[in-house]
Amino acid sequence: MAIPLKKSMALSLLFLISFVLVGVLSVSAELQRFQHHAKGDGSLSFLVLGDWGRRGDFNQSQVAFQMGKMGEKVDIDFIVSTGDNFYDNGLVNEHDIAFEESFTKIYTAKSLQKQWYSVLGNHDYRGDAEAQLSPLLRKIDSRWLCLRSFVVNAEIAEIFFVDTTPFVEMYFSEPEGHTYDWRGINSRKAYIANLLKDVELAVRESSAKWKIVVGHHAIKSVGHHGDTQELIDQLLPILQANDVDFYMNGHDHCLEHISDKESQVQFLTSGAGSKAWRGDIKGLNKEGLNFFYDGQGFMSVNLTPTDAEIAFYDVFGKVLHRLNKSKLLHSSI
Template identity: 75%
Template sequence: MAGLENEPMVLCLLLLITISFGLSFICTVAELQRFEHPTKSHGTLSFLVIGDWGRKGEFNQSEVALQMGRIGKRLDIDFTVSTGDNFYDNGLEGENDPAFEESFTKIYTAKSLQKRWYSVLGNHDYRGDAEAQLSPLLRKVDSRWICLRSFLVNAEIAELFFVDTTPFVEEYFTEKEHTYDWRGVTPQKTYTAEVLKEIESALRQSTAKWKIVVGHHAIRSVGHHGDTQELIQRLLPILKAYNVDFYMNGHDHCLEHISDNESPIQFLTSGAGSKAWRGDVKELNREDVKFFYDGQGFMSVQLTQTESVIVFYDVFGTVLHRLTTFKQLHSAI
């Protein structure tokens, strides 16, 4: 029975180790996967934003891609952001679906677009094999492709927080017309609560000059789908609490800029990567609607420590709208 006199001490050590590992696990779960993307040597950052695009070049997708390549070269972009609905009509059928190359690799061929593409899933992506789009195997087909449910890109002067918004929308869980791939996101309430906790934790810790949140669904929109009430109720209060500058989304097949009446946050829709021209627009005369375009196009973002310039372009590369925002540069005392 030698050694039993030390049993209480051994049990205490085991308990401490268990608690330590348990706490470590909890912290890991609550953190978004992080990608580092440093700014240029002179401290600037630029990228394009495109959404609702994957139609094998049809509905002017190829024409929009051509102008993205031209503008991307002129701005010397660092990466591209996709706001979801990456492959129509029903996502990918699997990791080997030729639609990935036919709608992505073979369309965005310009040299300036051969940088990382940070992408979120849209509701149409969930109608197929959603996990296929998240698979690292796609990066072997095209190394640009980075798609996760929710994640963070640290670009030094800016941090981009990508949010998986589709599971927040209640109607997708009750409608009978389409089937959704809910693997990995159920139970819904638990999953969405964890997403919000991760986003809030990341925003709280962020020291970036610019905070940008990206999701598929609009918080504010006067387009076909309009506002997403679930995001207004659950996500928007977090964005306001942590001084988010821009919320960028797709879903509505248009380009728009809407301001917030209670905070500096600007709502920017870039969901015009292919099929557009729906023709049903709501409340264009509202004071908070700064710009709306019911057609195809994309958006560019240029950032410095003190200034952001966001530009909307149509399918011909013509500038439609420009938003410039300034911030004070605070020096250390």
């Protein structure tokens, strides 16, 4: 029996809507969750490093040495990598020897034999981005865990790792001769929309004492790249509306601390793991700027249920700047 025209059109429309919905869901960046226990006294300590993988060159090995000393001193629980893990163009594939030469053979201190939680940077996307997500790398070095976006529940803190590279329109419209690996991101618009939805839901529902968001690109920076307008427009409002304490990033090869004038969010750049850009700044008159250093180094984070102490170190292990924040009092900078 022939189906009436109106009914046929309705069925076709229903099929089209279903197809579109399936397509949208297929690019959803659902946030996978990992549990990492705090210490017995409820405290948590970790190091933050970015823009590092250069086979030990550009003082990468020296920064790693100081990280090992500080990691032992503060008894770290894990390490956070803010992306651009392997230079200049990520990994060739999951068998690329650069993984061991820039990671396993560099961060050899006993205190650094802890879990590493990593996001991808724009340089990682210039290679085989999915290689860094491969379980094979975890078999080569069990410390390694890199995903596009995910959440680490560390009891007193939840850390939300966000894949920021697809936000930057320039990488799609003006790649400047570079090739980016966009496999897994079939629709940039849908990918970003779903990621923002997932992040907003996760931070809104979080009951952790400390909410920390990690991405590769800076929201606010006086460094070489400066502010990332796409993140200011799309991600920052979510952080401001949901009591996020810290946004940590790399991308600019420096160390920075900038306060948000409209919320409690503190912008912390730790992208000085190897090559630094001496004197390459946008200007030091940015509102809310508390600290800027254009050399190599890293950052430590020590949390208790009521207090946070964050310190920035140079390549010699010298403390350059401290940020203290309390959940009972106003932040002290």
